[in-house]
Amino acid sequence: MSEHGSKTAPIAGAHAGETRRDFIHIAAATVTAGGVAAVAWPFVQQLAPAADTRALSSAEVDVSKVPLGSEIRVLIGGQPFFIRHRTPGEIASAKAGDTAQLRDPATDDSRLVKGADGNLNPAILVTSGTCTHLGCVPVGPAQGSVGEFGGWYCPCHGSHYDTSGRVRKGPAPKNLAIPKYEYSSPTMIKISL
Amino acid sequence: MSGPSTYEPKSGFTKWMDERLPIIRFGADLMDFPTPKNLNYWWTFGGILAACLAIQIVTGIVLAMHYVANTQMAFASVERIMRDIDFGWLIRNIHANGASMFFLAVYIHMFRGMYYGSYKNPREVIWILGVVIYFLMMATAFMGYVLPWGQMSFHGSAVITNLIGAIPLIGEPIKTYLMGGPAIGDPTLNRFFSLHYLLPFVIAGIVVLHIWALHVPGNNNPTGVSVKDVKKDTVPFHPYYTVKDGFAIVIFLILFALFVFYFPNALGHADNSVEANPLQTPAHIVPEWYLLPFYAILRAVTFDIGPIPAKLLGVIAMFGAIVVLFILPWLDTSKVRSMRYRPVARSLFVVFAFASVGLGFCGANDPDKFVFNFGPDKVALVYTDTNRQPQREVSDDYAALRARQSALPPTAGAAIEVQSEGFKWLWLSQILGAYYFLYFLVFLPLLGVIEKPKPRPASIADSVRKKHGSATPAAAAH
Ligand code: HEM
Ligand code: FES
Numbered sequence: 001m002s003e004h005g006s007k008t009a010p011i012a013g014a015h016a017g018e019t020r021r022d023f024i025h026i027a028a029a030t031v032t033a034g035g036v037a038a039v040a041w042p043f044v045q046q047l048a049p050a051a052d053t054r055a056l057s058s059a060e061v062d063v064s065k066v067p068l069g070s071e072i073r074v075l076i077g078g079q080p081f082f083i084r085h086r087t088p089g090e091i092a093s094a095k096a097g098d099t100a101q102l103r104d105p106a107t108d109d110s111r112l113v114k115g116a117d118g119n120l121n122p123a124i125l126v127t128s129g130t131c132t133h134l135g136c137v138p139v140g141p142a143q144g145s146v147g148e149f150g151g152w153y154c155p156c157h158g159s160h161y162d163t164s165g166r167v168r169k170g171p172a173p174k175n176l177a178i179p180k181y182e183y184s185s186p187t188m189i190k191i192s193l
Numbered sequence: 194m195s196g197p198s199t200y201e202p203k204s205g206f207t208k209w210m211d212e213r214l215p216i217i218r219f220g221a222d223l224m225d226f227p228t229p230k231n232l233n234y235w236w237t238f239g240g241i242l243a244a245c246l247a248i249q250i251v252t253g254i255v256l257a258m259h260y261v262a263n264t265q266m267a268f269a270s271v272e273r274i275m276r277d278i279d280f281g282w283l284i285r286n287i288h289a290n291g292a293s294m295f296f297l298a299v300y301i302h303m304f305r306g307m308y309y310g311s312y313k314n315p316r317e318v319i320w321i322l323g324v325v326i327y328f329l330m331m332a333t334a335f336m337g338y339v340l341p342w343g344q345m346s347f348h349g350s351a352v353i354t355n356l357i358g359a360i361p362l363i364g365e366p367i368k369t370y371l372m373g374g375p376a377i378g379d380p381t382l383n384r385f386f387s388l389h390y391l392l393p394f395v396i397a398g399i400v401v402l403h404i405w406a407l408h409v410p411g412n413n414n415p416t417g418v419s420v421k422d423v424k425k426d427t428v429p430f431h432p433y434y435t436v437k438d439g440f441a442i443v444i445f446l447i448l449f450a451l452f453v454f455y456f457p458n459a460l461g462h463a464d465n466s467v468e469a470n471p472l473q474t475p476a477h478i479v480p481e482w483y484l485l486p487f488y489a490i491l492r493a494v495t496f497d498i499g500p501i502p503a504k505l506l507g508v509i510a511m512f513g514a515i516v517v518l519f520i521l522p523w524l525d526t527s528k529v530r531s532m533r534y535r536p537v538a539r540s541l542f543v544v545f546a547f548a549s550v551g552l553g554f555c556g557a558n559d560p561d562k563f564v565f566n567f568g569p570d571k572v573a574l575v576y577t578d579t580n581r582q583p584q585r586e587v588s589d590d591y592a593a594l595r596a597r598q599s600a601l602p603p604t605a606g607a608a609i610e611v612q613s614e615g616f617k618w619l620w621l622s623q624i625l626g627a628y629y630f631l632y633f634l635v636f637l638p639l640l641g642v643i644e645k646p647k648p649r650p651a652s653i654a655d656s657v658r659k660k661h662g663s664a665t666p667a668a669a670a671h
Contacts, residue, residue: 042280046255051277 053077058192060184063124070141073129077193080129080137081179082152086163091122093150094164104175108164111175115183126181126189127165132174133157152176198222227427228434229414231657235309236412236434237441238302244442245295246400250393252288260340262386264379267342268468286457287449292334293460294449296483299327304546307521308539310530311413317522322403324518326396331484333392336385338481339377343465348474350377350385356491359508376471416656417530418649426653477559485556486549487511490629492560493622510626517633524633526641534647538640545632548625555622563615571614574598576607587612 059076061083066072071084086094094108108122115121129137136156139145147153148169149162159170166175181191200221202208207217259278261270274281303323306312312320339350354377358368373380411420411427420426428434452459458466460482464475480488494507501509517524532539558564574586574594588594591609598607650656 042283043251043255045279046281046284047258048279050259050273050279050281052273053277 058190060188060190062187063189064187066124073142074191076191079193081191082125082127082129082140082165082176083189084125084127084140084163086123086125090150090163094122094125094162097149097162097164097166097168100168103167103173106164106166106175111164111166111178113178113181113183116186121183124189125163125165126179126191127176128179130177131156131159131172132167132176133159133170133172138176199225223408224429224431224435226408226430227411227420227423228430229412229420229426229653230428230433231414231416231653232412232434232437233415234437234441235301235305235415237438238298238305240438241298241442241445242295242302243400244445245291245298246393246397248291249288249295250397252284252291253390253393255284256288257386257390260386262340262383264342264382264469267340267382271341283453286453290449290452290457290460292337293481293483294445294452295330296334298445299330300483303327303518307545308532308542309413309415310417310525310527310532312522313525313528313530314522315410316407316413319403319406320522321519322399322406324515326399326403327518328515329392329396329399333389333396334481334483336389336392338465339382339385340389341465342382342469344467344469344473344475345462345465345478347377347469347471348478349480350381352478353480356508356511359504361505413530414653415531415533416650416653417534418651418653418656421652422654479557482553482557485554486552487514487556489552489556489622490514490626492556493619493626495619510630514629517630521633521637525637526639527637527644527646528641529646529649531649534649535640535644536647537644538637541632541636541640544628548628548632551625552622552629555618555625558618560617560619560622562618563613564618564621566613566615568614571612573610573612574607575610576601576605578605 057077059074061072061074063083063085066083066085068085069087069090071082074081074083091108098107109120111125111127112120112122113126131138131154133154134156136154138147138152138154138159138161140152145153145155147160149160151161151163151165153160154170154172157171159172160168161172161176162168164175165178167173179191179193181189184190198218198221200218202211202217210216211218256274259270259274259281261267271285274285276282278284306320306323335350335353339346354368354371357371358364360367371381371384372378373384462479462481467475479485488511491507491511494503494510496506497503498506527535527538529535532542569589571587571589572591572594574584574588574597576584576598578584586594586597594609598609601607650659
């Protein structure tokens with residue numbers, strides 16, 4: 001039958017050994033691979049955070065409610081954040097730290113954002129509440145332990161953070177991250193993931 | 194049929210493997226399986242069904258990642274799948290329409306088997322396993338339909354569980370065990386979800402047995418004539434039928450996609466987009482289309498027979514309609530498999546197929562509405578006479594009735610109604626339901642004795658050669 005014949009009949013001008021059958025095989029495999037990829041995509045993408053989950057990824061906080069020398073903790077989409085009202089002493093110690101030997105160098109000013117009046121507000125420090133080592137939530141003034149540098153202490157493996165949230169001792173490689181946030185009024189901030 | 198394995202491991206690894214777990218040999222033998230060379234497209238539905246089962250399992254596992262089996266949250270979780278999960282709308286539409294496509298394919302597959310006598314000796318076990326799969330599919334689909342917790346989910350499941358409650362003695366306890374409480378509620382939803390997840394895998398296991406049983410005698414074929422000479426009558430499954438099945442699956446998926454993307458709700462019911470409300474039953478309660486013929490048989494029984502009340506008789510008839518499928522191999526007494534060579538059985542089969550589809554339409558329609566009207570509508574005057582008896586006067590003349598009405602005293606409470614006469618869906622379902630059972634219980638057993646079959650081809654190779662008009666077997670040589 002003809003289909004058996006074509007197995008050995010070379011296409012005019014093609015290299016010897018290449019047959020129409022090879023072409024059909026390659027074309028079919030290519031179309032199949034394209035189809036599989038097109039179907040696989042939605043089945044993988046459905047695992048991503050859903051629209052309602054994504055919609056819950058910001059929160060507004062009234063910073064005037066944070067007691068001086070302490071902090072409040074908020075969860076946004078299940079992730080913890082610290083909003084700390086620093087005392088003048090803590091601010092001074094954070095500034096002093098700018099010139100110390102730092103594992104992850106950053107000035108205190110670079111870790112603040114401008115308020116509604118266009119000036120930095122050093123009294124309010126907003127950081128992520130996730131230790132950069134393996135993700136524990138460090139303890140702070142409200143839990144009665146601030147570590148050797150006055151900021152936070154991570155009980156899991158002993159990382160110490162200063163009053164600017166910079167890592168000063170222990171296994172954590174990075175400073176506590178500064179989230180995306182902005183002042184929507186002199187006392188309200190909006191934190192987004 | 195399969196004969197000795199012709200697989201020969203070539204590389205070092207395949208040789209090593211072959212002595213330990215001959216799984217490569219197993220796959221190679223499957224691909225090499227000698228398959229009648231004359232199978233038509235009705236034989237592609239087995240492959241299509243395998244694809245359907247895989248699609249239901251994959252989409253179902255994804256849905257289960259987002260679905261919440263709790264009466265307070267189930268409906269909202271399905272809405273969330275439709276609106277918030279990336280591609281959730283797609284995956285749910287595939288799963289919901291996939292159930293319909295699955296049943297479409299299984300019905301074609303079963304009618305194929307009935308027409309070509311694939312249930313007969315030596316394939317009875319293949320057939321029975323198939324009916325088991327079909328039964329489990331119905332159970333799976335029924336429980337799946339409860340999960341989105343819409344109005345039809347709730348009230349449909351109430352109807353089905355009450356059906357089971359109609360069975361004497363064991364009915365009530367079974368019903369209570371199914372529901373896990375006085376009514377359909379959280380316990381019911383949770384066990385239905387668990388079973389809805391489990392049963393498809395049970396189905397997959399029985400599919401394995403079904404194919405195992407198939408690989409003992411090998412495929413039937415459109416002539417129904419057994420393979421006589423493996424060389425002349427068969428071709429290897431791969432590439433001949435992998436390609437044919439593959440092509441058919443692609444065509445089937447196009448139809449599937451048409452529903453998923455353009456008519457995703459055409460096969461569903463609008464009431465199921467309304468959250469379940471136990472205090473209010475929808476005006477018109479129907480199951481999904483693929484269960485309608487059985488629903489019609491259930492409702493067709495409106496009469497008591499002796500001590501058996503109509504309600505129980507209906508349930509017996511409905512389950513009986515499935516049970517006859519199990520014993521079909523012994524009901525059909527003819528030795529001739531394919532209806533190509535059974536002129537009388539063939540005509541009765543065609544009527545049977547139409548009757549089955551017709552029963553589906555009966556199930557979808559209100560039994561007391563009319564298939565067609567006997568004539569133009571009339572008007573009727575209804576009132577209470579002086580002896581406090583209800584009276585009804587029918588006429589074509591509205592004005593005359595109107596005059597009669599005003600002549601009656603106010604205490605008669607006279608009113609005018611439209612009066613139509615027609616052929617009720619109920620009667621159609623009684624006729625078609627009767628045919629359904631006659632076909633299995635009377636026609637098939639009798640025909641084997643009284644019908645004179647037409648001559649059959651001597652072999653598969655012979656029938657192929659005749660069809661293609663070549664005298665020599667050369668063209669078909671393999
Ligand atoms: C034999 C194969 C199957 C059939 C015939 C089937 C049938 C159905 C049906 C008819 C529905 C209701 C569709 C709707 O209107 O929303 C449904 C829903 C559902 N099924 Fe299946 N199913 C199958 C396999 C599976 C499997 C294997 C899983 C899980 C692993 C699964 C999980 C679900 C879930 C979570 C729902 C509720 C979500 C929804 O309503 O869309 N199904 N199924
Ligand atoms: S997680 Fe914080 S120190 Fe290890």
